[in-house]
């Protein structure tokens with residue numbers, strides 16, 4: 001049963017895992033490029049959004065490098081059905097955030113949603129396990145019914161950084177806020193798998209900020 005949940009290959013290098021290794025082999029774990037902005041109040045992630053919208057806290061667990069371990073991990077998570085990777089990193093980051101004072105005021109965790117057709121095709125939202133594990137560690141609700149993706153967008157992954165910014169996103173109503181009374185006055189942790197230009201998180205934030213008195217923090221598995 002355990003082997004079904006945790007395939008015996010490393011999410012970082014695709015080599016076979018040894019008996020006691022889970023998700024990552026010892027070598028990948030050792031070489032994992034950590035970002036972990038929450039450990040020392042590093043503003044690098046938050047700086048991406050300066051002048052765009054107010055961010056309370058922002059942290060990513062891993063640093064993305066082209067052709068590096070993190071790229072392979074995210075590729076396995078998104079395109080090779082290795083959904084368990086999401087919860088593994090959520091548990092890790094959640095554990096650390098539960099001991100970080102600046103994250104102690106979070107009231108609920110909200111994931112960047114997938115469009116229902118993409119969800120059907122992929123079979124899961126790659127950030128769900130991550131968000132749920134963080135919510136669990138912080139002892140707050142995880143709500144995936146507040147922010148919906150109501151129109152399809154082409155995947156950002158294969159685009160160059162410049163063309164990722166699409167000013168029409170907002171007008172086209174890509175994301176939609178539901179049940180806004182649920183989040184009024186709350187400190188929300190918005191989670192995604194990766195932040196690159198920040199266009200996705202910003203477009204989600206624009207919707208969430210329609211609710212009165214909210215505070216927004218951000219957490220992702222990786223930052224590019």
Ligand SMILES: O=P(O)(O)OC[C@H]1O[C@H](OP(=O)(O)OP(=O)(O)O)[C@H](O)[C@@H]1O
Pocket residue numbers: 112114118154155156157158164192193194195196197198199200201
């Ligand atoms: O910071 P940004 O430049 O916005 O890029 C990050 C976003 O791009 C990727 O999604 P993608 O567009 O590929 O969507 P998908 O998960 O629906 O394939 C990724 O999952 C993030 O959501």
